[in-house]
Amino acid sequence: MATTLALTALGLSVVLGSLFQPLQSNAVFATQRPAEWPVISQNLLLVTAHPDDESLFFAPTILALQNTPAVNLFHVCLSNGNAEGLGATRKIELERSLDVLGIARTKRWLVEHADLQDNQTAFWDADVIATVLKPYILNLKIDTILTFDGKGVSSHPNHMSLPAGAKALIKSLDTPVRLFSLVSSSLLVKYVSILTVPFHKLQIYSYRALQLYESKILDIIGIWFPDLLNPAIPRQPDANAMPMFISGYQQYQQALASMQAHESQLVWFRYLNVAFSTYLWVNSYLEVIV
Numbered sequence: 001m002a003t004t005l006a007l008t009a010l011g012l013s014v015v016l017g018s019l020f021q022p023l024q025s026n027a028v029f030a031t032q033r034p035a036e037w038p039v040i041s042q043n044l045l046l047v048t049a050h051p052d053d054e055s056l057f058f059a060p061t062i063l064a065l066q067n068t069p070a071v072n073l074f075h076v077c078l079s080n081g082n083a084e085g086l087g088a089t090r091k092i093e094l095e096r097s098l099d100v101l102g103i104a105r106t107k108r109w110l111v112e113h114a115d116l117q118d119n120q121t122a123f124w125d126a127d128v129i130a131t132v133l134k135p136y137i138l139n140l141k142i143d144t145i146l147t148f149d150g151k152g153v154s155s156h157p158n159h160m161s162l163p164a165g166a167k168a169l170i171k172s173l174d175t176p177v178r179l180f181s182l183v184s185s186s187l188l189v190k191y192v193s194i195l196t197v198p199f200h201k202l203q204i205y206s207y208r209a210l211q212l213y214e215s216k217i218l219d220i221i222g223i224w225f226p227d228l229l230n231p232a233i234p235r236q237p238d239a240n241a242m243p244m245f246i247s248g249y250q251q252y253q254q255a256l257a258s259m260q261a262h263e264s265q266l267v268w269f270r271y272l273n274v275a276f277s278t279y280l281w282v283n284s285y286l287e288v289i290v
């Protein structure tokens with residue numbers, strides 16, 4: 001009994017302690033590139049589908065990248081979210097939300113396109129997405145795109161269409177552009193909110209330790225388990241650098257404030273979503289090889 005209590009108290013204090021730590025991120029992906037690539041810029045484009053995606057799903061990313069030196073973050077939202085006829089209202093709400101999240105008005109756009117309409121059952125055509133995004137990539141000299149993955153976090157087909165659109169776009173370009181997709185968690189992980197924070201922080205710390213001591217660790221492993229390290233597989237400099245952004249309590253409050261800008265969306269189940277969603281705290285990405 002006493003042991004259980006002590007362990008529970010310890011667990012709680014680890015979770016709560018990690019929440020009040022400042023924002024942690026692993027943004028090396030934004031500044032590291034394969035050696036053969038020219039360093040053109042460090043301009044990132046976040047692509048979302050509807051007003052409120054930026055706040056419900058991508059707030060840790062936006063807040064962390066605003067604090068990352070030498071990185072420019074731009075944002076394009078591909079519809080006004082008119083599924084229930086609220087497009088005009090939601091457009092204004094998006095402006096207010098992005099003001100809270102701190103993306104400058106000169107760095108954000110809302111696209112309204114006949115073939116990219118908010119629709120719970122419609123997939124968006126990859127070539128239309130590519131055509132619409134292309135001018136932004138070229139004019140802003142974007143070299144990294146961030147968007148949903150094929151599961152779209154909430155399985156909304158509009159979200160799910162975005163990585164395919166980004167892939168089609170990248171294939172049509174002459175200069176290399178990298179694509180990272182926000183990892184959709186399993187249902188369980190998605191709604192354990194704050195419990196995920198210490199685990200992700202541990203991942204970031206162990207990555208950093210590995211960066212510091214990697215060569216020594218590999219030497220030791222190599223001595224004891226020579227077969228484990230296959231020199232035929234070239235090591236990418238950033239092979240372990242999973243992009244990850246973990247908000248502190250202050251950023252979490254900022255994400256909540258941006259969500260409150262989306263008044264028309266604040267029905268009761270959204271409150272539940274906001275209260276338990278891990279995406280208000282943590283964003284992790286995988287690179288999509290195009």
Ligand SMILES: *[C@@H]1O[C@H](CO)[C@@H](O)[C@H](O)[C@H]1NC(C)=O
Pocket residue numbers: 117119120121122123
């Ligand atoms: C949504 O998309 C479906 C096809 O996926 C279509 O039948 C329906 O008319 C669309 N709804 C609206 C409001 O455009």
